[in-house]
Amino acid sequence: EVKLLESGGAQVQPGGSLRLSCVASGLTFNIHAMSWVRQAPGKGLEWISTIDHFRGDTYYADSVKGRFTISRDDSKNTLFLQMDSLRAEDTAIYYCAKTMYKRYFDNWGQGTLVTVSS
Amino acid sequence: QSALTQVASVSGSPGQSITISCTGTSSDVGGNNYVSWYQQHPGQAPKLLIYEVTYRPSGASDRFSGSKSGNTASLTIAGLQAEDEGDYYCASYTIRGTPVFGTGTQVTVL
Numbered sequence: 398e399v400k401l402l403e404s405g406g407a408q409v410q411p412g413g414s415l416r417l418s419c420v421a422s423g424l425t426f427n428i429h430a431m432s433w434v435r436q437a438p439g440k441g442l443e444w445i446s447t448i449d450h451f452r453g454d455t456y457y458a459d460s461v462k463g464r465f466t467i468s469r470d471d472s473k474n475t476l477f478l479q480m481d482s483l484r485a486e487d488t489a490i491y492y493c494a495k496t497m498y499k500r501y502f503d504n505w506g507q508g509t510l511v512t513v514s515s
Numbered sequence: 516q517s518a519l520t521q522v523a524s525v526s527g528s529p530g531q532s533i534t535i536s537c538t539g540t541s542s543d544v545g546g547n548n549y550v551s552w553y554q555q556h557p558g559q560a561p562k563l564l565i566y567e568v569t570y571r572p573s574g575a576s577d578r579f580s581g582s583k584s585g586n587t588a589s590l591t592i593a594g595l596q597a598e599d600e601g602d603y604y605c606a607s608y609t610i611r612g613t614p615v616f617g618t619g620t621q622v623t624v625l
């Protein structure tokens with residue numbers, strides 16, 4: 398059974414930084430693309446970033462480009478999201494998701510809450 | 516990339532069938548066969564229901580089916596049950612090489 402466990406969510410001030418982690422188990426991590434998807438309180442899902450498994454190519458939504466960095470450590474089955482220059486509108490639950498062919502999300506973690514507020 | 520358009524809410528009685536639509540453009544829904552659908556219950560993570568327009572992953576109920584015509588994809592729930600209440604999201608791959616989600620539809624079982 399695939400399990401994805403996010404951590405690192407916290408309350409942070411505007412302009413601050415945070416690093417999220419997602420530890421995967423039950424899968425061969427290094428052959429899958431992985432993504433982060435977020436959901437603001439009471440709002441819909443928003444894709445924000447994907448990292449490929451082959452060459453480590455990365456993709457970002459315009460809303461986070463230049464501020465967020467996705468990375469992975471295949472030796473530790475772990476996905477990361479470095480979030481800098483955080484804004485109030487980044488407040489959301491952040492989900493990591495196993496991503497098939499960079500096109501759809503077949504396994505999801507339970508999410509970690511990030512709150513950007515002074 | 517703008518979100519795909521979904522009707523905000525749909526309701527039906529137990530046993531009925533309902534259909535949720537997802538409208539995009541030729542740059543996303545209409546331009547490929549990588550439409551997927553997700554179910555989300557309150558306080559829970561989303562769950563994949565349909566991928567590549569019509570395929571169900573193992574574990575997904577066969578009461579859920581997907582289709583597409585032009586720039587609009589649809590999810591049909593047959594034999595509506597109380598456990599089907601929740602939010603449903605479509606998603607599509609785009610010409611930018613990135614995915615985009617729909618605005619979401621809240622399903623209510625009367």
